[in-house]
Amino acid sequence: MTAPITIASLCHDFQDFRALHDIDLEIAAGEYIVLLGPSGCGKTTLLSILGGFIVPTQGAVKIGGRDMTGVAPAKRPTTTMFQDYALFPHMTLRDNVAFGLRMRGMARRERHARAERLLELVGLHGDAGKRPHELSGGQRQRVALARALAVEPDVLLLDEPLGALDLKLRRTMQDELKSLQREFGTTFIHVTHDQEEAMAIADRIVVMNRGRIEDVGPPTRVYQRPASLFAANFMGETNRLPATRGEHGLETPFGHLAPPQALIGDGPFTVCLRPEQIRSGTEGWALGSARVGDSAFFGTHFRCHLHCEDEAATTLIAHLPPEVQPQPGARLALSVDPAQLSVFAAEEVSS
């Protein structure tokens, strides 16, 4: 059971503060969507509107072609998994998972069988008789997920579901969420402010900023070709070079650059270079010579501060392969493939 979602011209005001501005978004049935953005950008508000907990000031939500205006949370084909899991402490895991099924009048034997199957699916085989306080944070998270999936919603809404877990467990649970979502074919809408988490699980990422959508697309596209300077900056580390429009292209502290994309406006502009796009060598756009400053080893690469000899004495952050041996004090010639660069109108970026 899955359903496409249409969000059209959605706005939401809290008194005189506009928390969401003109949100338009189509979500396909069975997609894994991640709403990504900094604290306060409106992710939870949007999720709460989809779940029916907040009535939007303007606009409409359709799920499976049905207008959700005036439809209460319990009557929607959605289930929300809240950040604090909200498991019932006095109930066994079996009863926690079966709770929604009991509310729907499913017979005891049938609902217990389904609860046990789901607990098995989330790796808690044999634990059905335990109570929540006997579990670790990650295990409680799995129970909450099993409980949310038990009622077979068309759409599962997840608000920072992995927020309370340590990094290693987050990674494991990211893989599990993704594989459960595939198995059930449910549409997942998952809120996070963690860009790596978004990249790891989303079919499409929705980058939000100050109540607006800045970019929507598959992780690779949003990372490699972000639609805005904000999205470029939020989706991972970037080096930002100031640029102006010259006679034949862009003028930067590193000299002339033929623009990799059509320029919009008169400038000034910002050229974004990802740390892994900077190479030791002279092919492509040459950035001249640089001295390696602080350098830290990350297993697959060194993350280096490179002090350049351009007219602005720019310091770039680069990820260089171990074979380059970027030891502090070493000198390197640097270059980038200009086709990989993104150029935006210059603006203040707060994150």
Ligand SMILES: Nc1ncnc2c1ncn2[C@@H]1O[C@H](COP(=O)(O)OP(=O)(O)OP(=O)(O)O)[C@@H](O)[C@H]1O
């Ligand atoms: N009930 C409320 N009354 C007034 N303002 C609110 C209310 N709920 C949220 N806001 C404001 O609306 C904006 C969006 O809040 P929201 O909780 O949707 O952000 P978020 O992106 O989910 O943030 P976080 O990651 O911190 O949870 C924020 O500026 C917040 O202060």
